[in-house]
Amino acid sequence: GQQLNQSPQSMFIQEGEDVSMNCTSSSIFNTWLWYKQDPGEGPVLLIALYKAGELTSNGRLTAQFGITRKDSFLNISASIPSDVGIYFCAGSTNTNAGKSTFGDGTTLTVKP
Amino acid sequence: ETGVTQTPRHLVMGMTNKKSLKCEQHLGHNAMYWYKQSAKKPLELMFVYNFKEQTENNSVPSRFSPECPNSSHLFLHLHTLQPEDSALYLCASSPPGTDTQYFGPGTRLTVL
Numbered sequence: 001g002q003q004l005n006q007s008p009q010s011m012f013i014q015e016g017e018d019v020s021m022n023c024t025s026s027s028i029f030n031t032w033l034w035y036k037q038d039p040g041e042g043p044v045l046l047i048a049l050y051k052a053g054e055l056t057s058n059g060r061l062t063a064q065f066g067i068t069r070k071d072s073f074l075n076i077s078a079s080i081p082s083d084v085g086i087y088f089c090a091g092s093t094n095t096n097a098g099k100s101t102f103g104d105g106t107t108l109t110v111k112p
Numbered sequence: 113e114t115g116v117t118q119t120p121r122h123l124v125m126g127m128t129n130k131k132s133l134k135c136e137q138h139l140g141h142n143a144m145y146w147y148k149q150s151a152k153k154p155l156e157l158m159f160v161y162n163f164k165e166q167t168e169n170n171s172v173p174s175r176f177s178p179e180c181p182n183s184s185h186l187f188l189h190l191h192t193l194q195p196e197d198s199a200l201y202l203c204a205s206s207p208p209g210t211d212t213q214y215f216g217p218g219t220r221l222t223v224l
Contacts, residue, residue, distance in 0.1 A: 042215030
């Protein structure tokens with residue numbers, strides 16, 4: 001089946017630093033999604049991307065849908081302690097409520 | 113608020129017990145999902161229901177039995193589980209025509 005390679009697996013950064021993480025796939029996706037999971041909670045959708053080349057922002061978060069449709073990145077600017085959590089990318093090829101393929105997650109730790 | 117609720121939030125059960133997990137959404141979504149999330153492992157898709165019909169069973173052992181009586185409710189019936197089944201069980205739903213998933217807070221299951 002389809003697989004996503006998400007990197008890095010974990011990041012330890014200082015408050016105020018910018019963060020970048022990415023996902024790559026050998027398959028083409030029609031939709032890229034980024035989620036954040038806080039400890040003890042379910043993942044929450046951060047950004048959804050539907051078009052190759054699309055660049056979308058949500059506050060300090062910016063995500064892009066790669067031109068080849070096989071990759072996506074998420075940037076967080078000026079990190080703060082509440083950015084701590086696990087960030088998941090997900091790719092989907094079916095817009096009729098099909099399943100998404102999830103990356104393994106990037107665990108972010110922010111030191112005050 | 114995600115709009116997807118799960119009960120119970122925590123469950124401890126013995127290997128001979130029978131218990132059920134419940135998921136509920138009143139967001140008008142047509143698709144519902146069960147995921148298993150073990151420590152230091154990626155999200156594992158277990159089951160997908162679309163308009164109450166099961167469309168995906170990801171080779172899940174028969175000791176996990178899903179039930180979807182209507183588009184708003186999803187159950188996961190558990191019996192004779194093993195200690196390695198201890199994990200966070202997440203429910204999600206998605207609206208028609210999209211693969212963006214809305215997750216519940218999860219049930220933390222411990223099998224003794």
